[in-house]
Amino acid sequence: MIVGSKKRQITFRVLRYVTLIVGAAIMIIPFLYLFATSFKPQLYLFEIPPQFIPKHPTLSNYTDAWTSNSFGHYFANSVFVSVISTVFAALLSAMMAYAFARFNFKGQNIMFWLLLVGLMVPGMMLLIPQYLLANQLHLINSLIGLILFYVATNLAFNTFLLRGFFEEIPWELEEAMIMDGAGAFRRFWRLILPLSRPALATVGIFTFLACWDEYVWALTIINDPDKRTLPIAISVFQGQHLTNWGLVFAASTIAIVPVIVVFALFQRQFIRGLSADALKG
């Protein structure tokens, strides 16, 4: 009886791992193939049977992407846009979250529900009026135009997440600072923000990735090749008449490696902020 159940346990354990390994392989093999293809010369891209270890590995796709296709420039555009957007989205939503968490004020409920509406509205529904707005503000073909709207689309979710975190910070700590004569801005800057580093990290990572991967808005307002961000640049590489897949995947590798590194380093923050992904569609 006991021996039987032990045997059964081992079978279960083996089955569990086999299933997990097959599943994980399905998740990862496409990336391995992408990575392998990025090292193949154009001639060998469509090999039958497919090779996961290139027979004639070359770095030419990477040097091509970086030099003759000004990929370094697009990379810099993406870094610039994502970093600035992340900083402003975190700061502005932290300020809003502080007001919601610590004050009673007129219009609080209306503002709260408006933010909730902003959270639920599918982003692409607003594409046409936002384009017209950007046009009126002379923000077409401008990185500032990207930044302004990236900050805006991330505000609602960040505010909700940070408000929840701020409310957990004991009010007594603020009271002690009030005794010392500290105003709201001092308390926000010296107490709330430093104590909220983990929540700010979550918000920052999600905003950064959302900006780094953003495609539709950039596709809509950026025509000037000089202003392209990585997702646009990569899709344009593919759109060229005879697609150089090696080049596309070298560029893709350059774009996704930072993401995977950030993810590996901050797994915990990721899991905390999960719902952002779904809400952004």
Place this chain on the structure above:
Amino acid sequence: MASTSVLANVPHGPSKSSKAGFVPYIFLAPGFLLFLLTIIYPIFRALQISFYNWGVFPGSPSTFVGLHQYVREMHDPVFWRALENAAVYMVFTVPLQIIFGLAVAMLLVRKIPGRGLFRALFYIPVVTSWVVVSLLFKFLFSTDAGFVNWVLHSFLHLSSHNIGWLDTRWPSMITIGILGVWKGVGWSMLIFLAALMGVPDSLTEAAAIDGAGPWRSFFSVTLPSIRLTLSFVTIMLVIGSLNVFTSAFIMTGGGPQQQTEVVLSYMYHQAFQFLDFGYGSALAFTLAIIVFGISFVQMRLFRGGVTRVVR
């Protein structure tokens, strides 16, 4: 789990400054004004534009046409096909993401060696950009020398010829759906995992003592205890699937002959290829209403279910 509380919380607080004066407004002003300008104002603007024949070029007049754009939609076969495609994508991807996500979460709920690694591997597609994975799948599913056709045709001999995955309507929708499931499983897996870890062991142990087998215990103990998470995931996935865009736009571009348009790719083509902003806005607004309607019905349904269980 933060996921459900984000939507459920209404303003409250243990202790707040009562004589706030203008201070909170200073904290709110920069962010909220930007939010009003770029999110709330465009919502009304989208509705307004959909009532017009919108003049895109400077100086060209916009004429008010009332509900004409919506009537036009009703008589537009491409709109109906796009809606049908989006619905098929939803029906294909939502159940599979839930089933696979829940299955993997069940396998990972015990603290087994390598759990962190598996969790990360399943989650990597979620954090990768839609552009990159759409291009990657286009490459993997290409007809003559694609990886998938090689596996099916030359390696497993399941197919007598190379399949033209992205050449016709339904194979294209299946391919786009496979990408959606592959990219989305990690997300539902992590949400389910968090919920499953909150289910007390004592419940499943009690079921085992009562003689329930693993299946029975799953359906009558585990599933009911993660009911709220299940409804949250379902609602989110339904919203996300009806809003499918980038994958379809990049893999087929809605082609051939607009056979594989989904609502948003059709909206995008109408607006930014044919410069028909009025019609594009009507399409966008219609989808938003459909999405809100379905979400509302789902919330009512799930709430009904929850109260029934409580009674």
